[in-house]
Amino acid sequence: MLRLANDGVAMVKIKVIVEGAAESEAVVSLNPISFFGDIDPKTGVVKDPNSNIKGVSIAGKVLVVPGTRGSTVGSYVLYALSKNNVAPKAIVVKSAEPILITGCILGGIPLVTSSEDYLFNGQVGGKRVKIDPSSSSLEIVQ
Amino acid sequence: MYLTKDEEKVYDGEESAASQKAMQVIVKLGEAVGAERLVSITNAHASGLSYNNIGDPGMEFLEDLANQGARAKVYATLNPIGYDTTKEVIPLPEGFAEKQLRIINAFRKMGFNITLSCTPYYSKMPAYGEHIAWGESSAVIYANSVVGARTNREGGPLSVLAALVGKTYYSGLHIDENRKPSVEIDVELGKIDDAMAGTLGLKIGELVKDGIPFISMPKVGDTALRIMLAAMAASGSVGMAFVKGVTKERADTSGLEKIKIGEKDISMEKSIGQASELYFVGCPHASIEDMRDILKYFESYGSVSKGKRFWITTGSDVYKAAAQEGVAERLMKHGVEIIVDTCPVVAPLGSMFKSIATNSGKSFFYLSRVHGTSVASMSAEELVRAATGK
Numbered sequence: 315m316l317r318l319a320n321d322g323v324a325m326v327k328i329k330v331i332v333e334g335a336a337e338s339e340a341v342v343s344l345n346p347i348s349f350f351g352d353i354d355p356k357t358g359v360v361k362d363p364n365s366n367i368k369g370v371s372i373a374g375k376v377l378v379v380p381g382t383r384g385s386t387v388g389s390y391v392l393y394a395l396s397k398n399n400v401a402p403k404a405i406v407v408k409s410a411e412p413i414l415i416t417g418c419i420l421g422g423i424p425l426v427t428s429s430e431d432y433l434f435n436g437q438v439g440g441k442r443v444k445i446d447p448s449s450s451s452l453e454i455v456q
Numbered sequence: 457m458y459l460t461k462d463e464e465k466v467y468d469g470e471e472s473a474a475s476q477k478a479m480q481v482i483v484k485l486g487e488a489v490g491a492e493r494l495v496s497i498t499n500a501h502a503s504g505l506s507y508n509n510i511g512d513p514g515m516e517f518l519e520d521l522a523n524q525g526a527r528a529k530v531y532a533t534l535n536p537i538g539y540d541t542t543k544e545v546i547p548l549p550e551g552f553a554e555k556q557l558r559i560i561n562a563f564r565k566m567g568f569n570i571t572l573s574c575t576p577y578y579s580k581m582p583a584y585g586e587h588i589a590w591g592e593s594s595a596v597i598y599a600n601s602v603v604g605a606r607t608n609r610e611g612g613p614l615s616v617l618a619a620l621v622g623k624t625y626y627s628g629l630h631i632d633e634n635r636k637p638s639v640e641i642d643v644e645l646g647k648i649d650d651a652m653a654g655t656l657g658l659k660i661g662e663l664v665k666d667g668i669p670f671i672s673m674p675k676v677g678d679t680a681l682r683i684m685l686a687a688m689a690a691s692g693s694v695g696m697a698f699v700k701g702v703t704k705e706r707a708d709t710s711g712l713e714k715i716k717i718g719e720k721d722i723s724m725e726k727s728i729g730q731a732s733e734l735y736f737v738g739c740p741h742a743s744i745e746d747m748r749d750i751l752k753y754f755e756s757y758g759s760v761s762k763g764k765r766f767w768i769t770t771g772s773d774v775y776k777a778a779a780q781e782g783v784a785e786r787l788m789k790h791g792v793e794i795i796v797d798t799c800p801v802v803a804p805l806g807s808m809f810k811s812i813a814t815n816s817g818k819s820f821f822y823l824s825r826v827h828g829t830s831v832a833s834m835s836a837e838e839l840v841r842a843a844t845g846k
Contacts, residue, residue, distance in 0.1 A: 331484065355513050386612040387510050394513035397520075412485050416613050419481045420517065 324454040326430045328406070330447045331415060334424030336404035340454075341375040342439040343367050348384025349391040349417060358400030366436070373400035376443050380434045381407055382414040392417025404445050406433060406452065428452065457483055457625075458493045466621060474526035478617035485614065486625025495587045495626040499605075500528065500619035501576040502568065503535040503591025504612020506802055507556040515559050518616070522565040529622035532568045533576040534560075535592050536741070536769075536798050541572070545795055546803055568619065572797035573771025575741040577603060584704065589624040591615035593693070594686035594740045594818060600696035601685060604704050606630050609695045629695055637698050637707045639664055640714040643673035645722070649835040653680035654817020655722050657687025661694055663715055670698040670709050679746055679836075686740050687817025732813035735760075735843040737836050738769030739799055739816035746836070747778045747794075751787050753840035760791030761845045768792055769799040801826060813839055 344366045347353065352362040358373035373395075382388065392414075395401040404424040407414065418425040426445060432438075433452075442455040459467060467483060469476035486494065504510055505518075537556055539548055564570055571579050574592050582588050582605035590596050590607045591614075599605040608628040610618065618624040628634055641660055648656065653676055660669055669688070676684070681702065688694045698707045737750060747768060760766045768787065770778070775796050778784040784794055800812065801822045812823055813832040823829045834842065 331488075385509070386504055387514060389613045390510055390513035390517050393517045397516065410488065412488065412611065412614070415484050415488060416481050419484060420477060420613070 326428055326433060326452045326454070328426040328428045328445065328450055328452045330426050330450060331410050332418040332423065332425035333447055334404065334422070335445060335447055336376060336424050337442065337444040338374060338376045338403040340378050340438045340441055340443045341367055341370060341372055341402075342434065342436050343377070343379040344434070344436055346381040346383045347379050349382065349388035350385045353391060353395070355391045355394035356398055356400070358395055358398075358402070371400070372402045375402050376404045376406060376445065377402040378406045378433055378438060381409060382411060384413070386413050388413045389417035389420060392423060393420040396421035396423060406445075408434060426452065457487050457491060459483070463494060463623065472525050474521050474524040475621055478526070478620040479623075481614065481617050482621060482623060482625055486627065489625070489627050491625035491627040493626050494623040495630050497589045497618060497622060497624055498530055498586050499576070499580065499582050499588040499590075500530055500532040500615055501535065501588070501590040501592055501595055502532065502563070502612070502615045502619060503610075504615070505534055505559055505563065506537045507552060507559055508538045508802070508804060510559070510612070512555075515555055515562075518559055518562040521620070522562040526566050526620050528567040528619040530619060531580055532619040533571040533573070533579055534563055534568055536572050536574055536802050538803050539798050540795050541797050545793070546805060546808060548804070566620070571771055571773060573741045573773070574799070575743070575771050575774070578741075578743060578771060579773045587624075587630055589615055589618035593689035594682070596695055597685045597689040597697060598682060598740075600629055600635075601699060601703050602681065606635075609693065635696060635705060636668065637670035637709055637712060638667035639669050640709050640712045641669045641671045642714060642716045643671060644716055644718045645674065648674055648676050648680060650680045650683050650815040651833045651835040651838070652722065653684040654687045654815060654820060655833060656717065657684035657817045658691045658821055659717060659721060660684075660697075661688035661690065661692030664688065664692050664694055666693045668696050668698065669694065670700070670707050670712065672700045675701060678743065679749070682740050683816055683818070687821065690818040690821045732764075732811045732832055732842065734765050734767060734800070734809045734812045735839040736767045736769070736800055736812060736814045736819070737816075737839060738767070739801065739814065739819040741799070742768050742770040742774065744774055744777050744781070744783070747774070747783050747787065750792070750836055750840060751783050751790075753837050754787065754790040754792065754844070757840050757844040757846040758790075760843050764843050766792045766839070766843045767795055767800070769795045772796045805829075813842065815839060
């Protein structure tokens with residue numbers, strides 16, 4: 315559950331899938347992403363014409379997305395994003411599937427899951443979030 | 457997950473950056489499906505190496521792995537790619553062959569055998585009970601059901617990474633308790649030829665989906681068996697089937713749902729066969745026996761008629777045996793084109809053929825979906841008769 319601390323920081327419980335700390339602006343995709351096809355591996359820009367974040371770059375951001383779908387090539391796209399220095403700082407999903415887990419390990423991108431609906435409905439878009447794997451928590455810095 | 461001391465060393469990067477990455481992927485994926493440990497494999501077969509599919513990101517990843525010193529720890533083979541590397545059969549887009557060659561060279565550097573075939577069991581047959589990590593659904597179901605080796609349906613990257621550490625996670629069809637039939641299929645057909653076996657396989661795959669069928673059916677040869685299994689692995693995601701009289705593992709069928717399949721359940725589209733532009737055998741890739749059989753048919757019916765084409769697709773290892781035996785040359789004298797490294801399903805055929813006839817259920821399923829071709833299902837003998845105009 316979401317709880318507000320006295321200093322105005324919201325904390326969310328997360329499960330760490332791929333280790334790593336990260337802090338950056340959150341970009342929220344309301345629908346599942348296929349890294350193969352939806353994201354330009356050279357720029358990190360969202361190409362999917364139906365996406366609520368079409369044209370937005372996920373480079374250096376914390377990507378919050380309910381899930382991922384599509385071809386196994388998606389793993390290689392995550393690797394390419396890292397190699398081209400346009401990978402997200404971290405990825406937050408509701409549930410992680412093999413293509414995403416593989417890609418995050420190959421690309422060295424921290425990956426966490428959370429069952430907190432609040433994260434995925436768009437409210438945290440543009441806010442600064444901080445992932446702390448040691449305490450299995452995600453902070454939303456208001 | 458429990459890791460042995462040696463596995464831990466690889467996981468912690470004491471061996472190389474490349475094998476560390478590979479081990480981390482395997483362990484994390486294993487944890488995600490609840491695997492308690494890893495299992496050593498003796499053989500890996502990698503899929504997902506066509507430039508058509510993996511593009512620049514995949515190519516660069518594989519080249520980086522090779523340059524970081526990644527080497528296969530077990531016997532490892534490769535799936536077909538988009539074209540025949542030994543001769544020009546279909547026109548390729550500019551730059552395509554060059555990038556595909558870079559991918560193949562990366563695998564060569566990593567110590568993979570450049571077999572480029574969907575029948576790795578003809579390069580090296582695994583033993584009964586061996587744990588292996590194979591991509592390519594038709595090879596997976598053959599290994600589990602006919603050979604008695606053990607593999608899950610591995611995806612592209614995992615089949616490559618498993619070769620690099622010689623391990624995969626212990627789950628699914630690696631474990632005894634999961635190798636049990638989920639439904640019984642009674643096939644009530646008379647004699648089953650290769651084309652009928654393909655249609656039957658497609659039907660079983662549709663019915664079973666990701667289950668494990670126990671199939672009682674009239675005895676068929678290895679060709680029909682391979683065609684049937686490949687078909688059900690395409691229309692369903694079947695990783696293993698018990699075929700009565702073939703599968704050596706014991707199965708308990710008590711209490712299982714029983715489905716009957718008869719003549720009326722199997723519809724075959726043969727009517728457009730005569731008008732096909734391409735007649736094709738070799739999905740899965742042809743065996744040496746297939747090639748001998750087809751040669752026999754050509755020797756009794758004649759040569760391929762003008763304006764028609766007859767392809768046999770096979771692996772380079774089988775081709776070598778056929779060449780040595782003289783079968784390849786005799787087939788080519790009858791107008792047959794023997795194509796290696798690829799097949800009509802994975803080659804960028806585009807609109808090269810409007811109609812194709814084949815004995816393969818798997819190709820029947822994919823050709824119309826991938827290239828929009830009209831497809832007829834005919835036995836190998838019928839294909840030769842139609843191609844020779846007899």
